[in-house]
Amino acid sequence: MIIPEFEYVSPQSVQEACALLVQYGDSARVLAGGSDLLVKMKDGLMKPAYLVSLKNLDSLKAIRYETGTGVIIGARATHNEVMNNRLLQEKYRSVCEAAHSMAADQIRNIGTVGGNLVNAVPSADLPPILIALDARARIVGSSGERTIALEDFFLGPGKTVLEKGEILAAIIIPDQPTTGSNYIKFGLRRAGALAVAGVASSVTVSDGTCRDVRVVLGAVAPTPMRARQAENVLRGKKISRELIDETGRIAAAESKPISDIRGSIEYRRNLVNVLTRRSLKAAIEKGHI
Amino acid sequence: MGTAIKKGKLHVVTLTVNGEEHAVLVKANTTLLDLLREEFDYTGTKKGCELGDCGACTVLMDDRPVNSCLVLAVEADGHSFTTIEGVEQGGKLDRLQEEFINQAAVQCGYCSPGMILSGKALLMRNPHPTEREVREAIGGNLCRCTGYVRIVKAILAAAEANS
Ligand SMILES: Cc1cc2nc3c(=O)[nH]c(=O)nc-3n(C[C@H](O)[C@H](O)[C@H](O)COP(=O)(O)OP(=O)(O)OC[C@H]3O[C@@H](n4cnc5c(N)ncnc54)[C@H](O)[C@@H]3O)c2cc1C
Ligand code: FES
Ligand code: FES
Numbered sequence: 228m229i230i231p232e233f234e235y236v237s238p239q240s241v242q243e244a245c246a247l248l249v250q251y252g253d254s255a256r257v258l259a260g261g262s263d264l265l266v267k268m269k270d271g272l273m274k275p276a277y278l279v280s281l282k283n284l285d286s287l288k289a290i291r292y293e294t295g296t297g298v299i300i301g302a303r304a305t306h307n308e309v310m311n312n313r314l315l316q317e318k319y320r321s322v323c324e325a326a327h328s329m330a331a332d333q334i335r336n337i338g339t340v341g342g343n344l345v346n347a348v349p350s351a352d353l354p355p356i357l358i359a360l361d362a363r364a365r366i367v368g369s370s371g372e373r374t375i376a377l378e379d380f381f382l383g384p385g386k387t388v389l390e391k392g393e394i395l396a397a398i399i400i401p402d403q404p405t406t407g408s409n410y411i412k413f414g415l416r417r418a419g420a421l422a423v424a425g426v427a428s429s430v431t432v433s434d435g436t437c438r439d440v441r442v443v444l445g446a447v448a449p450t451p452m453r454a455r456q457a458e459n460v461l462r463g464k465k466i467s468r469e470l471i472d473e474t475g476r477i478a479a480a481e482s483k484p485i486s487d488i489r490g491s492i493e494y495r496r497n498l499v500n501v502l503t504r505r506s507l508k509a510a511i512e513k514g515h516i
Numbered sequence: 517m518g519t520a521i522k523k524g525k526l527h528v529v530t531l532t533v534n535g536e537e538h539a540v541l542v543k544a545n546t547t548l549l550d551l552l553r554e555e556f557d558y559t560g561t562k563k564g565c566e567l568g569d570c571g572a573c574t575v576l577m578d579d580r581p582v583n584s585c586l587v588l589a590v591e592a593d594g595h596s597f598t599t600i601e602g603v604e605q606g607g608k609l610d611r612l613q614e615e616f617i618n619q620a621a622v623q624c625g626y627c628s629p630g631m632i633l634s635g636k637a638l639l640m641r642n643p644h645p646t647e648r649e650v651r652e653a654i655g656g657n658l659c660r661c662t663g664y665v666r667i668v669k670a671i672l673a674a675a676e677a678n679s
Contacts, residue, residue, distance in 0.1 A: 228566040235527060235544035235590050258591075265547075265586050266567050278544070282591055307580070331656025332634065333583045334568055418655030419569060 228269045237280040241287070241396065244279055245369040249392035251277045257394055258282075259303060260337035262330075263346050287341070287396055290314060297401040299365075302341025302394070307332070309340060319400055320515050325356040325410040325427070331418045341395045344380065347387050347450070350489075354381070354451035355427035355443040356410040360516070362400050368393035381450035404439070405429045407510040411502045412445075415489065422446045423490040426478070426502035430510045437461045437511075442474070442503055447484040447495050454478040457503065466511060475504040529593045533558070534602030542589040549573045549584040551592070552599055560600035560629045564658075571657035574630035575599050581637045581656070600629035603636060612636055612674040621670040623661035630657045635671040643678045645671075 235258075238244040248255055254276035258264060267273040281287060287303040290312045298318055300309065309315060309326040316323050329335060329343075329352045343353045344364070354377065362377040369392045377398065380387050389395065408429035414420030425445035431438040440461045442454040457478035464470055484495035526541045533556055540555060549566075552558045552575065564572030566585045573584045576598040603610045612635055615621070622628050631654055638645055638653035645653070650671045651664070659667060 230545040230547070230588075232543075232545050235588070237590075258588075260586075261588060261591070262568055262583075262586050265588070269566060280591065282593075330568075331571070332637075332653060333571060333574055333581045333656040334586075336577070336580045336582050337586060418652070 230265060230268050231271075231274045233268075233275055234277045235280065236277060237282050239283050241284055241367055241394065242369070244281065244284065244394060245367060245392050247277075247279050248394070249369050251279070252391060255279055257345070259339040259342040260305065262334050262338040263342055263348075281341075281394070292318075297399050300340055300398045300400070302339060302344075302396055302398070304340050306330070306335035306338050306340070306343075310335065318516065319360060319408070321356050321408040321410055321427070321429075322353075322360070322400070325352050325412070328352055328410070328412045328414075334419075340398060344377070344398070345387055345389065345395055347381050347383070347385050349384055349449060349451070350422045350425070350446035351451070352410070352412055352422060352425060352445065355425050355445040356408065357398060357400070358443045358451055358453065359408055359410075359427040359429040359441045360400050360405065361403060361429075361441070362398050364395055365397040365399060366393050367396045372396070374399065378453060383449045403516075404431050405516050406432045407513050408516045409506045409509040409513060411506045411509070413498050413502060421489065424484070424495050424498040424502060426499060426506045428503070428506040428510045429516070430507065432466065432511055435465055437464055437466050440507075442478055442507070444478065444482050444499055444503075446489075447482040447499055449483070452483070454481055454499075454503070456481050461507070471504050471507050474507060475500040478503040527590045527593075529589055531592045531594070532596040534598060540589075544588070544590055546589040547585055548575070548587040548589050548592050548597075551589040552584060552597070558599040558601050562626055562629060564626070569658070570627075571630045571634065571654075572627060574633045574657060576633055576637055579637060579640055581634050583656070598633065598636075600632060603632060610636070611677050612639065612671065615670040615673040615677070616667075619666045619670040619673060621662060621666040627657055627659040627661075631659065631667055635667075635674070638671070639675055639678065644675055647672060650675075 256275040258278040258280045287301045306326040410427040412422045412425040427443045457474045460474045479496045479500035482499045562572035564570035568583045
Protein backbone atom coordinates (compact mmCIF):
# COMPACT_ATOMS: atom_id res chain seq x y z
CA MET A 228 0.00 0.00 0.00
CA ILE A 229 1.36 3.33 -1.01
CA ILE A 230 0.87 6.64 0.69
CA PRO A 231 0.59 9.31 -2.02
CA GLU A 232 3.49 11.78 -1.98
CA PHE A 233 3.23 14.94 0.08
CA GLU A 234 5.45 17.59 1.65
CA TYR A 235 6.08 17.15 5.34
CA VAL A 236 6.55 20.12 7.65
CA SER A 237 7.06 20.05 11.41
CA PRO A 238 6.64 23.57 12.82
CA GLN A 239 8.21 24.53 16.15
CA SER A 240 5.30 26.55 17.52
CA VAL A 241 1.53 26.56 17.40
CA GLN A 242 1.63 29.99 15.75
CA GLU A 243 3.90 28.69 13.02
CA ALA A 244 1.62 25.68 12.50
CA CYS A 245 -1.41 27.95 12.09
CA ALA A 246 0.46 30.23 9.68
CA LEU A 247 1.45 27.23 7.54
CA LEU A 248 -2.14 26.00 7.51
CA VAL A 249 -3.32 29.40 6.32
CA GLN A 250 -0.61 29.51 3.66
CA TYR A 251 -1.34 26.01 2.29
CA GLY A 252 -5.12 26.23 2.64
CA ASP A 253 -7.16 23.22 1.58
CA SER A 254 -4.13 21.34 0.31
CA ALA A 255 -2.84 20.83 3.87
CA ARG A 256 -3.82 18.56 6.72
CA VAL A 257 -2.75 18.48 10.33
CA LEU A 258 -0.92 15.27 11.28
CA ALA A 259 -1.23 14.12 14.89
CA GLY A 260 -1.02 10.36 15.51
CA GLY A 261 -1.85 9.56 11.89
CA SER A 262 -3.97 6.53 12.83
CA ASP A 263 -6.87 7.89 10.87
CA LEU A 264 -5.24 10.17 8.33
CA LEU A 265 -2.68 7.64 7.06
CA VAL A 266 -5.36 4.98 6.68
CA LYS A 267 -7.43 7.41 4.59
CA MET A 268 -4.40 8.34 2.47
CA LYS A 269 -3.55 4.67 1.88
CA ASP A 270 -7.16 4.01 0.91
CA GLY A 271 -6.96 6.89 -1.57
CA LEU A 272 -9.72 8.80 0.22
CA MET A 273 -7.49 11.78 0.87
CA LYS A 274 -4.56 13.24 -0.99
CA PRO A 275 -3.18 16.26 0.87
CA ALA A 276 -0.19 18.03 -0.69
CA TYR A 277 1.14 19.04 2.75
CA LEU A 278 1.08 17.44 6.15
CA VAL A 279 1.67 19.84 9.03
CA SER A 280 2.93 17.68 11.89
CA LEU A 281 2.23 18.55 15.52
CA LYS A 282 5.18 16.36 16.58
CA ASN A 283 7.30 19.17 18.05
CA LEU A 284 4.50 20.97 19.83
CA ASP A 285 4.93 19.64 23.34
CA SER A 286 2.75 22.44 24.73
CA LEU A 287 -0.22 20.56 23.21
CA LYS A 288 0.55 17.37 25.09
CA ALA A 289 0.14 18.18 28.78
CA ILE A 290 -2.76 17.06 30.98
CA ARG A 291 -3.04 19.41 33.95
CA TYR A 292 -5.35 21.19 36.35
CA GLU A 293 -5.74 24.95 36.36
CA THR A 294 -7.63 26.56 39.23
CA GLY A 295 -10.66 28.38 37.92
CA THR A 296 -10.49 26.61 34.57
CA GLY A 297 -10.57 22.87 35.25
CA VAL A 298 -8.75 19.89 33.84
CA ILE A 299 -6.99 20.71 30.58
CA ILE A 300 -6.23 17.83 28.23
CA GLY A 301 -3.80 18.76 25.47
CA ALA A 302 -5.03 17.74 22.02
CA ARG A 303 -1.86 15.74 21.39
CA ALA A 304 -2.30 13.54 24.46
CA THR A 305 -2.61 9.93 23.31
CA HIS A 306 -5.42 7.63 24.43
CA ASN A 307 -3.02 5.65 26.61
CA GLU A 308 -1.73 8.86 28.18
CA VAL A 309 -5.33 9.79 29.01
CA MET A 310 -6.09 6.30 30.29
CA ASN A 311 -3.05 6.22 32.59
CA ASN A 312 -3.12 9.83 33.74
CA ARG A 313 -3.29 10.14 37.55
CA LEU A 314 -5.23 13.41 37.59
CA LEU A 315 -7.89 12.09 35.23
CA GLN A 316 -8.13 8.79 37.09
CA GLU A 317 -8.84 10.72 40.27
CA LYS A 318 -11.20 13.34 38.89
CA TYR A 319 -12.81 11.90 35.76
CA ARG A 320 -12.19 8.19 35.64
CA SER A 321 -14.96 7.72 33.07
CA VAL A 322 -12.80 9.56 30.53
CA CYS A 323 -9.95 7.10 31.19
CA GLU A 324 -12.41 4.24 30.77
CA ALA A 325 -13.66 5.65 27.47
CA ALA A 326 -10.06 5.97 26.22
CA HIS A 327 -9.48 2.39 27.31
CA SER A 328 -12.49 1.19 25.31
CA MET A 329 -10.80 2.19 22.08
CA ALA A 330 -8.95 0.13 19.51
CA ALA A 331 -5.96 -1.74 20.99
CA ASP A 332 -2.73 -0.85 22.77
CA GLN A 333 -0.83 -0.11 19.53
CA ILE A 334 -3.38 2.44 18.32
CA ARG A 335 -3.88 3.93 21.78
CA ASN A 336 -0.16 4.67 21.88
CA ILE A 337 -0.30 6.85 18.77
CA GLY A 338 -3.92 8.00 18.41
CA THR A 339 -4.64 11.35 20.06
CA VAL A 340 -7.58 13.07 21.69
CA GLY A 341 -7.42 15.85 19.08
CA GLY A 342 -7.46 13.38 16.20
CA ASN A 343 -10.42 11.55 17.70
CA LEU A 344 -12.44 14.76 17.92
CA VAL A 345 -11.43 16.54 14.70
CA ASN A 346 -12.07 13.36 12.76
CA ALA A 347 -15.74 13.91 13.68
CA VAL A 348 -16.66 10.28 13.06
CA PRO A 349 -20.10 9.57 14.57
CA SER A 350 -18.79 6.40 16.25
CA ALA A 351 -15.79 8.07 17.96
CA ASP A 352 -15.55 7.06 21.59
CA LEU A 353 -14.34 10.22 23.32
CA PRO A 354 -16.98 12.81 22.30
CA PRO A 355 -19.95 11.32 24.21
CA ILE A 356 -18.28 11.24 27.63
CA LEU A 357 -16.56 14.59 27.11
CA ILE A 358 -19.83 16.25 26.12
CA ALA A 359 -21.56 14.58 29.07
CA LEU A 360 -18.95 16.29 31.27
CA ASP A 361 -19.67 19.66 29.64
CA ALA A 362 -16.21 19.84 28.06
CA ARG A 363 -15.03 22.87 26.07
CA ALA A 364 -12.78 22.92 23.03
CA ARG A 365 -9.92 25.39 23.00
CA ILE A 366 -9.21 26.34 19.42
CA VAL A 367 -6.17 28.31 18.29
CA GLY A 368 -5.86 30.12 14.97
CA SER A 369 -3.51 32.62 13.43
CA SER A 370 -5.66 35.49 14.70
CA GLY A 371 -6.09 34.22 18.24
CA GLU A 372 -7.89 31.78 20.45
CA ARG A 373 -11.51 30.84 21.11
CA THR A 374 -13.18 28.38 23.44
CA ILE A 375 -16.51 26.77 22.60
CA ALA A 376 -18.69 24.03 24.06
CA LEU A 377 -17.55 20.69 22.63
CA GLU A 378 -21.23 19.98 22.05
CA ASP A 379 -21.18 22.68 19.35
CA PHE A 380 -17.91 21.50 17.78
CA PHE A 381 -19.37 18.88 15.44
CA LEU A 382 -21.29 19.81 12.27
CA GLY A 383 -21.64 16.44 10.55
CA PRO A 384 -19.61 13.36 9.63
CA GLY A 385 -16.04 14.58 9.12
CA LYS A 386 -17.09 18.22 9.66
CA THR A 387 -16.30 20.47 12.58
CA VAL A 388 -16.40 24.21 13.24
CA LEU A 389 -12.63 24.47 12.74
CA GLU A 390 -11.86 27.17 10.20
CA LYS A 391 -8.92 27.42 7.87
CA GLY A 392 -5.70 27.76 9.84
CA GLU A 393 -7.23 26.65 13.12
CA ILE A 394 -6.13 23.74 15.25
CA LEU A 395 -7.71 22.15 18.26
CA ALA A 396 -5.33 22.91 21.14
CA ALA A 397 -7.00 21.38 24.17
CA ILE A 398 -10.13 20.04 25.81
CA ILE A 399 -11.21 21.57 29.08
CA ILE A 400 -13.36 19.77 31.62
CA PRO A 401 -14.67 22.44 34.00
CA ASP A 402 -15.15 21.89 37.73
CA GLN A 403 -18.67 20.64 38.30
CA PRO A 404 -21.07 19.31 40.92
CA THR A 405 -21.57 16.06 38.96
CA THR A 406 -21.73 13.02 41.23
CA GLY A 407 -21.30 10.25 38.69
CA SER A 408 -20.65 9.60 35.01
CA ASN A 409 -20.19 6.70 32.72
CA TYR A 410 -19.64 5.67 29.09
CA ILE A 411 -20.73 2.35 27.65
CA LYS A 412 -19.54 1.34 24.23
CA PHE A 413 -21.17 -1.49 22.40
CA GLY A 414 -18.81 -2.99 19.82
CA LEU A 415 -18.93 -6.36 18.14
CA ARG A 416 -15.65 -7.43 19.77
CA ARG A 417 -13.83 -6.26 22.86
CA ALA A 418 -10.76 -5.01 20.98
CA GLY A 419 -10.37 -3.17 17.71
CA ALA A 420 -14.08 -2.73 17.03
CA LEU A 421 -15.83 0.57 16.45
CA ALA A 422 -18.96 1.38 18.43
CA VAL A 423 -22.26 0.16 17.00
CA ALA A 424 -23.68 2.53 19.58
CA GLY A 425 -22.24 4.28 22.61
CA VAL A 426 -23.95 6.11 25.43
CA ALA A 427 -22.43 8.45 27.98
CA SER A 428 -24.23 10.00 30.89
CA SER A 429 -23.46 12.27 33.80
CA VAL A 430 -25.69 12.89 36.79
CA THR A 431 -25.86 15.15 39.80
CA VAL A 432 -27.79 13.31 42.47
CA SER A 433 -28.65 14.34 45.99
CA ASP A 434 -31.25 12.90 48.38
CA GLY A 435 -32.30 10.43 45.70
CA THR A 436 -33.23 13.25 43.36
CA CYS A 437 -31.66 13.85 39.98
CA ARG A 438 -30.63 17.52 40.10
CA ASP A 439 -29.00 17.50 36.69
CA VAL A 440 -28.32 14.99 33.93
CA ARG A 441 -26.74 14.73 30.53
CA VAL A 442 -27.19 11.82 28.16
CA VAL A 443 -25.01 11.79 25.04
CA LEU A 444 -25.34 9.26 22.23
CA GLY A 445 -22.60 8.11 19.86
CA ALA A 446 -22.84 6.32 16.49
CA VAL A 447 -26.60 6.90 16.19
CA ALA A 448 -26.71 10.33 14.52
CA PRO A 449 -24.53 12.31 12.07
CA THR A 450 -22.78 13.83 15.12
CA PRO A 451 -22.54 12.86 18.78
CA MET A 452 -25.93 14.03 20.09
CA ARG A 453 -27.44 14.96 23.40
CA ALA A 454 -30.67 13.13 24.18
CA ARG A 455 -32.34 16.26 25.54
CA GLN A 456 -35.88 14.89 25.70
CA ALA A 457 -34.60 11.92 27.66
CA GLU A 458 -32.70 14.22 30.01
CA ASN A 459 -35.91 16.17 30.64
CA VAL A 460 -37.65 12.98 31.74
CA LEU A 461 -35.19 12.56 34.59
CA ARG A 462 -34.07 16.07 35.51
CA GLY A 463 -35.48 17.34 38.81
CA LYS A 464 -37.24 14.05 39.61
CA LYS A 465 -36.88 11.43 42.31
CA ILE A 466 -34.94 8.61 40.73
CA SER A 467 -36.85 5.39 40.19
CA ARG A 468 -36.46 2.34 38.06
CA GLU A 469 -39.54 3.26 36.03
CA LEU A 470 -38.18 6.71 35.32
CA ILE A 471 -34.84 5.33 34.13
CA ASP A 472 -36.66 2.88 31.86
CA GLU A 473 -38.68 5.76 30.45
CA THR A 474 -35.47 7.76 29.89
CA GLY A 475 -34.07 4.85 27.87
CA ARG A 476 -37.18 4.63 25.71
CA ILE A 477 -37.21 8.35 25.00
CA ALA A 478 -33.49 8.39 24.17
CA ALA A 479 -34.05 5.56 21.68
CA ALA A 480 -36.94 7.45 20.10
CA GLU A 481 -34.99 10.67 19.65
CA SER A 482 -31.83 8.98 18.31
CA LYS A 483 -31.31 9.16 14.54
CA PRO A 484 -29.43 6.02 13.60
CA ILE A 485 -28.74 4.67 10.12
CA SER A 486 -28.39 1.09 8.98
CA ASP A 487 -24.88 0.09 7.98
CA ILE A 488 -22.52 -2.85 8.08
CA ARG A 489 -22.32 -2.70 11.88
CA GLY A 490 -26.00 -2.62 12.68
CA SER A 491 -29.53 -1.79 11.52
CA ILE A 492 -31.65 1.17 12.57
CA GLU A 493 -33.87 -1.03 14.72
CA TYR A 494 -30.94 -2.74 16.39
CA ARG A 495 -29.24 0.56 17.15
CA ARG A 496 -32.41 2.07 18.61
CA ASN A 497 -32.78 -0.92 20.85
CA LEU A 498 -29.14 -0.57 21.90
CA VAL A 499 -29.67 3.10 22.78
CA ASN A 500 -32.58 2.12 25.01
CA VAL A 501 -30.61 -0.57 26.84
CA LEU A 502 -27.32 1.33 27.04
CA THR A 503 -28.95 4.54 28.28
CA ARG A 504 -30.54 2.67 31.16
CA ARG A 505 -27.31 0.88 32.00
CA SER A 506 -25.19 3.98 31.71
CA LEU A 507 -27.53 6.01 33.95
CA LYS A 508 -27.72 3.27 36.55
CA ALA A 509 -23.95 3.00 36.61
CA ALA A 510 -23.53 6.78 36.85
CA ILE A 511 -26.05 6.95 39.69
CA GLU A 512 -24.62 4.00 41.62
CA LYS A 513 -20.95 4.21 40.79
CA GLY A 514 -20.15 7.33 42.73
CA HIS A 515 -17.25 8.42 40.56
CA ILE A 516 -17.17 10.88 37.78
CA MET B 517 25.64 15.13 -6.94
CA GLY B 518 25.34 11.61 -8.31
CA THR B 519 21.86 10.88 -7.04
CA ALA B 520 19.43 13.65 -7.63
CA ILE B 521 18.03 14.69 -4.30
CA LYS B 522 15.34 17.26 -4.74
CA LYS B 523 15.44 19.81 -1.98
CA GLY B 524 12.69 19.34 0.56
CA LYS B 525 11.88 15.85 -0.63
CA LEU B 526 14.11 13.96 1.79
CA HIS B 527 14.30 14.28 5.54
CA VAL B 528 17.10 13.40 7.90
CA VAL B 529 15.86 11.11 10.63
CA THR B 530 17.90 10.12 13.64
CA LEU B 531 16.59 7.12 15.46
CA THR B 532 17.77 4.23 17.60
CA VAL B 533 16.88 0.72 16.47
CA ASN B 534 17.70 -2.24 18.71
CA GLY B 535 20.24 -0.16 20.61
CA GLU B 536 22.06 1.27 17.57
CA GLU B 537 21.74 4.88 16.58
CA HIS B 538 21.22 5.66 12.90
CA ALA B 539 20.84 8.77 10.79
CA VAL B 540 18.98 8.06 7.56
CA LEU B 541 17.40 10.01 4.73
CA VAL B 542 13.77 9.20 4.16
CA LYS B 543 10.97 10.30 1.90
CA ALA B 544 7.99 11.83 3.67
CA ASN B 545 5.64 9.07 2.56
CA THR B 546 7.83 6.19 3.77
CA THR B 547 6.34 4.28 6.70
CA LEU B 548 8.42 3.14 9.65
CA LEU B 549 7.49 -0.40 8.59
CA ASP B 550 9.13 0.05 5.18
CA LEU B 551 12.14 1.80 6.69
CA LEU B 552 12.74 -1.09 9.10
CA ARG B 553 12.28 -3.77 6.45
CA GLU B 554 13.89 -2.18 3.38
CA GLU B 555 16.62 0.01 4.88
CA PHE B 556 17.59 -1.95 7.99
CA ASP B 557 16.64 -5.45 6.83
CA TYR B 558 14.69 -6.10 10.01
CA THR B 559 12.23 -8.25 8.11
CA GLY B 560 10.97 -9.86 11.31
CA THR B 561 8.66 -6.86 11.35
CA LYS B 562 5.84 -8.31 9.25
CA LYS B 563 3.62 -6.58 6.77
CA GLY B 564 -0.03 -7.62 7.06
CA CYS B 565 -3.03 -5.39 6.61
CA GLU B 566 -1.05 -2.10 6.57
CA LEU B 567 -4.10 -0.41 8.12
CA GLY B 568 -3.55 -0.86 11.84
CA ASP B 569 -5.84 -3.84 12.22
CA CYS B 570 -3.64 -6.94 12.47
CA GLY B 571 -0.62 -6.04 14.60
CA ALA B 572 1.86 -8.07 12.48
CA CYS B 573 3.97 -4.92 12.09
CA THR B 574 4.13 -4.21 15.85
CA VAL B 575 7.40 -2.70 17.12
CA LEU B 576 8.19 -1.01 20.40
CA MET B 577 8.56 2.76 20.25
CA ASP B 578 10.19 3.95 23.48
CA ASP B 579 9.13 0.59 24.96
CA ARG B 580 5.48 0.97 23.91
CA PRO B 581 3.91 -1.12 21.13
CA VAL B 582 2.85 0.73 17.99
CA ASN B 583 1.78 -0.37 14.50
CA SER B 584 4.80 0.54 12.37
CA CYS B 585 2.52 0.64 9.29
CA LEU B 586 0.81 3.71 10.76
CA VAL B 587 3.91 5.64 11.81
CA LEU B 588 5.70 7.76 9.23
CA ALA B 589 9.46 7.27 9.18
CA VAL B 590 9.91 11.06 9.48
CA GLU B 591 7.89 11.00 12.69
CA ALA B 592 10.24 8.37 14.13
CA ASP B 593 12.90 11.04 14.51
CA GLY B 594 14.31 11.13 18.03
CA HIS B 595 12.68 7.89 19.14
CA SER B 596 14.02 4.51 20.10
CA PHE B 597 12.68 1.27 18.62
CA THR B 598 12.86 -2.43 19.36
CA THR B 599 12.03 -4.96 16.65
CA ILE B 600 11.83 -8.71 17.16
CA GLU B 601 15.53 -8.91 16.18
CA GLY B 602 16.37 -6.82 19.25
CA VAL B 603 14.59 -8.98 21.80
CA GLU B 604 17.31 -11.60 22.22
CA GLN B 605 20.30 -10.56 24.28
CA GLY B 606 23.89 -11.58 23.41
CA GLY B 607 22.74 -14.33 21.08
CA LYS B 608 20.48 -15.81 23.73
CA LEU B 609 16.72 -15.90 23.26
CA ASP B 610 14.61 -13.95 25.72
CA ARG B 611 12.64 -16.05 28.18
CA LEU B 612 9.42 -15.00 26.44
CA GLN B 613 10.72 -16.29 23.10
CA GLU B 614 11.72 -19.57 24.74
CA GLU B 615 8.27 -19.94 26.21
CA PHE B 616 6.70 -19.40 22.76
CA ILE B 617 8.76 -22.42 21.67
CA ASN B 618 8.11 -24.48 24.85
CA GLN B 619 4.37 -23.91 24.71
CA ALA B 620 4.19 -24.43 20.92
CA ALA B 621 2.65 -20.97 20.59
CA VAL B 622 3.92 -20.61 17.01
CA GLN B 623 2.31 -22.20 13.97
CA CYS B 624 2.82 -20.32 10.71
CA GLY B 625 4.72 -17.68 12.71
CA TYR B 626 3.47 -14.62 10.90
CA CYS B 627 1.93 -13.08 14.00
CA SER B 628 4.71 -14.19 16.35
CA PRO B 629 7.05 -11.16 16.19
CA GLY B 630 4.18 -8.80 16.94
CA MET B 631 2.76 -11.09 19.62
CA ILE B 632 6.12 -11.39 21.32
CA LEU B 633 6.70 -7.63 21.26
CA SER B 634 3.23 -6.91 22.67
CA GLY B 635 3.86 -9.55 25.34
CA LYS B 636 7.29 -8.13 26.06
CA ALA B 637 5.91 -4.60 26.49
CA LEU B 638 3.29 -5.93 28.88
CA LEU B 639 5.85 -7.81 31.00
CA MET B 640 8.11 -4.76 31.14
CA ARG B 641 5.37 -2.60 32.68
CA ASN B 642 3.54 -5.37 34.54
CA PRO B 643 5.76 -8.37 35.41
CA HIS B 644 2.88 -10.41 36.87
CA PRO B 645 -0.17 -9.92 34.66
CA THR B 646 -3.45 -11.80 34.99
CA GLU B 647 -4.74 -13.85 32.06
CA ARG B 648 -7.20 -11.07 31.33
CA GLU B 649 -4.41 -8.52 31.19
CA VAL B 650 -2.45 -10.77 28.82
CA ARG B 651 -5.46 -11.17 26.53
CA GLU B 652 -5.98 -7.46 26.55
CA ALA B 653 -2.33 -6.72 25.78
CA ILE B 654 -2.49 -8.88 22.64
CA GLY B 655 -5.92 -7.50 21.66
CA GLY B 656 -4.31 -5.68 18.73
CA ASN B 657 -2.51 -8.77 17.41
CA LEU B 658 -4.44 -11.17 15.21
CA CYS B 659 -3.46 -14.83 14.97
CA ARG B 660 -5.21 -16.96 12.39
CA CYS B 661 -3.61 -20.26 13.44
CA THR B 662 -3.27 -20.95 17.13
CA GLY B 663 -6.57 -19.91 18.66
CA TYR B 664 -4.52 -17.77 21.09
CA VAL B 665 -4.62 -20.25 23.98
CA ARG B 666 -0.97 -21.26 23.68
CA ILE B 667 0.14 -17.69 23.11
CA VAL B 668 -1.55 -16.61 26.34
CA LYS B 669 0.05 -19.60 28.10
CA ALA B 670 3.49 -18.68 26.81
CA ILE B 671 3.25 -15.10 28.07
CA LEU B 672 1.95 -16.28 31.45
CA ALA B 673 4.75 -18.86 31.65
CA ALA B 674 7.35 -16.17 30.97
CA ALA B 675 5.76 -14.05 33.70
CA GLU B 676 5.94 -17.01 36.07
CA ALA B 677 9.63 -17.32 35.30
CA ASN B 678 10.04 -13.68 36.29
CA SER B 679 9.27 -14.45 39.89
C1 LIG C 1 -7.34 -0.23 13.81
C2 LIG C 1 -8.00 1.04 14.28
C3 LIG C 1 -8.92 0.99 15.32
C4 LIG C 1 -9.55 2.17 15.76
N1 LIG C 1 -10.44 2.05 16.78
C5 LIG C 1 -11.08 3.17 17.22
C6 LIG C 1 -12.03 3.07 18.29
O1 LIG C 1 -12.27 2.00 18.86
N2 LIG C 1 -12.66 4.20 18.67
C7 LIG C 1 -12.42 5.40 18.08
O2 LIG C 1 -13.02 6.39 18.48
N3 LIG C 1 -11.53 5.53 17.08
C8 LIG C 1 -10.85 4.44 16.63
N4 LIG C 1 -9.95 4.55 15.59
C9 LIG C 1 -9.78 5.84 14.91
C10 LIG C 1 -8.55 6.68 15.35
O3 LIG C 1 -7.50 5.85 15.75
C11 LIG C 1 -8.84 7.61 16.49
O4 LIG C 1 -9.92 8.44 16.15
C12 LIG C 1 -7.65 8.48 16.87
O5 LIG C 1 -7.94 9.16 18.06
C13 LIG C 1 -7.25 9.46 15.81
O6 LIG C 1 -6.21 10.27 16.34
P1 LIG C 1 -4.85 10.55 15.53
O7 LIG C 1 -4.02 11.43 16.40
O8 LIG C 1 -4.22 9.30 15.10
O9 LIG C 1 -5.44 11.35 14.30
P2 LIG C 1 -4.81 11.73 12.89
O10 LIG C 1 -4.99 10.58 11.96
O11 LIG C 1 -3.46 12.29 13.04
O12 LIG C 1 -5.81 12.90 12.51
C14 LIG C 1 -7.19 12.68 12.29
C15 LIG C 1 -7.81 13.95 11.71
O13 LIG C 1 -7.82 15.01 12.66
C16 LIG C 1 -7.03 16.12 12.22
N5 LIG C 1 -6.34 16.58 13.44
C17 LIG C 1 -5.67 15.80 14.34
N6 LIG C 1 -5.29 16.53 15.41
C18 LIG C 1 -5.70 17.81 15.17
C19 LIG C 1 -5.62 19.03 15.92
N7 LIG C 1 -5.04 19.07 17.14
N8 LIG C 1 -6.14 20.16 15.38
C20 LIG C 1 -6.74 20.11 14.17
N9 LIG C 1 -6.86 18.99 13.42
C21 LIG C 1 -6.35 17.84 13.92
C22 LIG C 1 -6.17 15.59 11.12
O14 LIG C 1 -5.87 16.59 10.19
C23 LIG C 1 -7.05 14.50 10.52
O15 LIG C 1 -7.97 15.05 9.63
C24 LIG C 1 -9.28 3.40 15.14
C25 LIG C 1 -8.33 3.45 14.11
C26 LIG C 1 -7.70 2.30 13.67
C27 LIG C 1 -6.70 2.38 12.56
S1 FES D 1 0.41 -4.39 9.03
FE1 FES D 1 0.35 -2.89 10.56
S2 FES D 1 -1.35 -3.48 11.71
FE2 FES D 1 -1.46 -4.85 10.05
S1 FES E 1 0.84 -18.53 14.13
FE1 FES E 1 -0.05 -18.18 12.19
S2 FES E 1 -0.97 -16.25 12.47
FE2 FES E 1 -0.36 -16.76 14.46
